[in-house]
Amino acid sequence: MTPKILIIGACGQIGTELTLALRQKVGNNNVIASDIREGNEELMASGPFEIADATNFEQIQDLVMHHEIDEVYLMAAMLSATAEKFPMKGWALNMNSLFHVLNLAKDKKISKVFWPSSIAVFGPTTPKHDTPQTTIMEPTTVYGISKQAGERWCEYYHRKFGVDVRSIRYPGLISYKTLPGGGTTDYAVEIYHEALKNGKYTSFLSKETELPMMFMDDAIRATISLMEAPAENVKVRSSYNLSALNFTPDTLAEAIKKEIPEFEISYNPDFRQAIADSWPSSIDDSRAREDWGWKHEFDLQKMTTRMLDGIREVHQV
Numbered sequence: 011m012t013p014k015i016l017i018i019g020a021c022g023q024i025g026t027e028l029t030l031a032l033r034q035k036v037g038n039n040n041v042i043a044s045d046i047r048e049g050n051e052e053l054m055a056s057g058p059f060e061i062a063d064a065t066n067f068e069q070i071q072d073l074v075m076h077h078e079i080d081e082v083y084l085m086a087a088m089l090s091a092t093a094e095k096f097p098m099k100g101w102a103l104n105m106n107s108l109f110h111v112l113n114l115a116k117d118k119k120i121s122k123v124f125w126p127s128s129i130a131v132f133g134p135t136t137p138k139h140d141t142p143q144t145t146i147m148e149p150t151t152v153y154g155i156s157k158q159a160g161e162r163w164c165e166y167y168h169r170k171f172g173v174d175v176r177s178i179r180y181p182g183l184i185s186y187k188t189l190p191g192g193g194t195t196d197y198a199v200e201i202y203h204e205a206l207k208n209g210k211y212t213s214f215l216s217k218e219t220e221l222p223m224m225f226m227d228d229a230i231r232a233t234i235s236l237m238e239a240p241a242e243n244v245k246v247r248s249s250y251n252l253s254a255l256n257f258t259p260d261t262l263a264e265a266i267k268k269e270i271p272e273f274e275i276s277y278n279p280d281f282r283q284a285i286a287d288s289w290p291s292s293i294d295d296s297r298a299r300e301d302w303g304w305k306h307e308f309d310l311q312k313m314t315t316r317m318l319d320g321i322r323e324v325h326q327v
């Protein structure tokens with residue numbers, strides 16, 4: 011049977027593309043998009059949309075009951091750089107929205123939940139290279155603390171109440187359809203826009219800052235395939251490590267120069283440098299590969315070509 015899906019935070023960087031991909035898969039009317047603001051034209055035109063606040067339990071419950079929802083993808087959150095500026099707001103949004111959805115699943119009003127975690131769960135004491143699935147986690151950002159706590163609660167609700175919750179620790183995600191929402195890896199999206207518009211970019215992370223990253227198409231494919239995996243294959247109920255690429259601003263600039271030879275990069279690190287320095291530079295995702303067959307498709311050059319073509323087309327640069 012086709013599931014009825016609710017996406018909360020559907021107008022963001024990931025939610026937009028996830029909504030479009032799920033609508034293509036299960037039919038436009040089976041995927042209800044919701045957010046506190048309207049999304050881009052393509053999203054709004056493609057199917058049902060509701061304004062709802064993820065921190066308001068009644069509003070979310072009403073949506074679930076009214077649309078007879080089976081599965082919820084909770085994409086609303088305050089991201090790493092913004093949450094450092096508004097710590098209490100970030101904590102309240104990231105935690106309360108998760109509790110609301112987990113409690114709806116505990117009460118059997120929905121049958122499956124997707125909730126994204128992040129590489130921000132790791133901290134300066136975590137092994138930096140090939141960070142294992144299970145390791146030291148002492149995050150130093152409000153965002154990272156909220157994601158780590160969220161992971162513990164997901165596992166708790168699964169173990170204690172049998173809630174079918176599934177999660178991925180996304181690396182920095184790179185896409186062209188919508189702009190990123192205030193994270194530490196946003197530079198890797200901005201750089202493409204600026205390369206096309208102005209032929210140069212000033213990076214807010216230093217030349218040698220290596221971080222795990224992924225092209226959005228791979229992230230969406232991973233998300234849907236984890237949600238489709240048989241429950242017994244989903245052995246990690248906190249959140250799966252997931253990896254595709256690792257690069258520095260310098261390597262990314264070199265990849266762009268292969269397509270735009272006159273492109274120039276300069277560096278002016280800001281407060282986001284300290285956040286990036288506390289995160290891993292590469293991730294061991296062998297559990298995701300073993301448990302549900304994860305395999306990435308996009309390497310750096312393939313992603314770069316797609317990003318430049320996509321920005322030219324969507325944003326008419």
Ligand SMILES: NC(=O)c1ccc[n+]([C@@H]2O[C@H](COP(=O)([O-])OP(=O)(O)OC[C@H]3O[C@@H](n4cnc5c(N)ncnc54)[C@H](O)[C@@H]3O)[C@@H](O)[C@H]2O)c1
Binds near residue numbers: 065084129180190195
């Ligand atoms: N983008 C990345 O690189 C990345 C990496 C790791 C994890 N994640 C996680 O993935 C999820 C989605 O991230 P994103 O990049 O799409 O974020 P985003 O900021 O682009 O989108 C979040 C969406 O949530 C909406 N929202 C905010 N407050 C809300 C509320 N109270 N009620 C309903 N909607 C609300 C916003 O309007 C926005 O459309 C988040 O949990 C984020 O932590 C993202």
